[in-house]
Amino acid sequence: MTNSNVGSMNRRKFLGTAAASALTTVGSSTLISQAVAGNKYAPHKTPNILFILADDLGWGDLSIYGRPDYQTPNLDRLARQGARFTNAYSAQTVCTPTRVGFLTGRYPARLEVGLREPLGNISQVGSTVGLPPSHPTVASLLKARGYETALVGKWHLGYLPNYGPNKSGFDKFFGHFSGGIDYFSHKDGSGVLDFYNDEQLISVPGYTTELFTEKAIAFIKKPRNQPFYLSLHYNAPHWPWEGPGDESLSTTLYSNGNYTAGGSPEIYAAMIKSLDDGVGKVLQALEETGQANNTLVIFVSDNGGERYSFFGPFRNRKGSLNEGGIRVPTIIRWPGKVKPNQVNDQPTITMDLTATILAATRVPAAPKYPLDGVNLLPALIGEKRLDSRPLFWRYRSGINIQGAVRLGNWKYLQQGSNQGLNQFLYDLESDPGEQTDLKESHPKIFRHLQRQFDRWQFEVLPVAQFPA
Template sequence: MSTINRKRRAVVGGLSTLALAPSAALAAAKGAGKGAARGTAQPNILFILADDLGWGDLGVYGQTEFRTPHLDKLARQGLRLTQAYSNSAVCSATRFGLITGRYQYRLRGGLEEPIAGTAGNHGLPLEHPTLPSLLKKAGYNTALVGKWHLGYLPTFGPLKSGYDSFFGNYGGAIDYFTHKPGVGPDVKEDLFEGEVPVSQVGYYTDLLGERAAHYIGKQEPGKPFFLSLHYTAPHWPWEGPKDEEVARQVGNIFHYDGGNLETYGRMVEALDASIGRVLEALERRGLAENTIVIFTSDNGGERFSRTWPFTGQKTELLEGGIRVPGLVRWPARIKPGQVSPQVAISMDWLPTLLAAAGSAPDPAYPPDGANLLPVLLGEQGVQPRTLYWRYKANAQRALRDGDWKYLKIRSQEFLFNLAGDQRERANLAQREPARLAALRAQWEQWDAGMLPISADVRTHGVGGRVQADKYSPESNDG
């Protein structure tokens, strides 16, 4: 083994040891948090999550068919990650990872791909610490505007897991105009104020931006806030802000018989404009300087997304299904105009944001994610990472260790060097059998520590189509 590889493995091993040692992780997080908070008040946090947005769907990531000026400006004002990943290739599983800072496979609800409809019994356990609950303990006001998708009332919900207030939808997808998770007069709207059903008129992307801007406008001075703004855009159904007539014609919420690149572009442009209004609200209140703004997606893009140069899409563990945009702006601490190759994943945001707030994860639930705050602040260089995924559909498994990626789809195994083969075309499995065997064993050792995927776990097939024997009108695809 070369000296470089020995050093790299030593660093990776050190990070793994940190993740497995709660006391060491707690001490490190507390230290980083104190450093982050030094000389400044606790930052506000605005976490913006898109739904099914492809890695290349923003101008700063190469999109040329439509414009995203507000998000492009956000990237220029802060740091853009080129190797950000989602915890899963579908949304509710990623949301488990995001809100807990841990692999979703540690929780039964996190095995669902995505979590089932209103009759489902699975969701985020109320006793589990979450990013909002931990920030709330650190003195933050907390709110979720938009999509929850981590379990249904009466058992589960945002107000039961750390959020002070909630406006949005509990399920995986709703029509942008009717706000229903299906079609027909008997289907109820999935729009709630807290735990009370409400009805509002308007394009959902616009409604969420307006509510988020209103929330920012009424924050009390000196009290930090954590606002999760989780859009459903640009998830299907394929409806732009002027496509209300299309909404009346949609015969199935999955909308497989509609959409095109032009409509998709209008949906993303509406998302960008909505985010622009929220960022403007920060400016009006004089809060932009000490507010951390994060923008990312819950998984890779779907059928109309741009994922170039990657292959694959939502529901696949190819790069196109799990590589996502990642933007971070914090004018008080992060230098503008940066582009970072740091490998990151959804569950990193919990330890990272807690450190920025001067707090730390619950030692009884040590995070699998890494605190990347020192990297974002320029206090450390790029850190090597080892990340794992699995997905029941097509028996997929994946591991990224440094630049190497191990991928298995059904019975086929692949070995890629992502540094030189981002499109995952040159399978090096036969050329490097020892490395393949080592990564396979590494994945299997990790997998043994997660909950098994039982036969009753619900999943989706490739391309986002629900398995025929699992489909129901309330299935609420992620």
């Protein structure tokens, strides 16, 4: 699409129009009760779902998780109102596969797009690979049961005309398709405008985090007589590192496509403040509309942090299967169901959030696509620990391949290439920083986890042979 075809509209007009527009979803009479006269938000038996996904937020980047140099009061409050997980993991150490894992509830390596680690810009991959519209998603499953569905923010699972949120169960989409965009110009890493209202390319001024917050609030405040599912996928704090007051960087440093340069701890703090402020405003919208008590809220990051993140005791960062690359902050709030002030050390992974959403809404998974995640509600409501089960990862970057298994407190890790493979065994309870290799002193555990990883590899697609 050329610039002459780009729809340009006033920001206020756009948001106002979006808030007023109706989404055409057929409600399910078995799930949705009738609206009370005069109430703009119909009471219903099943909960609303608000899923908030941050981008490259490190495990310790919230003050309640230990960040020492700034505060995140709104997210800290959300954590105190529900459960905060300390052993939560992303499905992958980079963007695209984790999003595959969440939307499908299955290991990313079960789909080709999940092997794109991550998916490149449209100029690199075109529209040849993406999340198949025929594959069930949490959005399509909820939509079929009468939910109004929307994705605000980052997609990163394939490009038009073959792929997109509107083709995978979302009634409405406002955001970008690629992995990272400039926060002011909304151009991707190749300098191409990447900002959409559904499948229409648009030009809207504003700082991306704030635009996504405003759009999410408009969706929440829209009168409706059915429950909603809103996926709010912030691109913050992903590069380029620009705070709300750094528009000059957009026209200087990043005008030449040098998106991964620059930044500072101060800029990063400003980005997180905007994210935290945005989440606070979205939660306030739930309160103002009387929907907070009937809304399951989940907050999580798509993978470990980047160069300005705080990792606590953990080793390495995004792009690594060490703990710093896959351990992520995770918060669940559901008033009246999930008791507040919980600190839960249950090991979890992204796909568990999908299973939990479907369990909370009493929506079954598609029979031909069984979930790899488990419902976390028994651990949150019944306060009982779930049975220990292995969690698996595999990541390829160039010729380098990593694999990992966590079972209980034990972690098996392999790192290397076809030319050589290093293997490790760690006890994460006593050694969260993965400093002491125990494979020689615990050979049975080492071999057991090694065999489990090998068996799992036969259940998923083989390592991709295309450029990562």
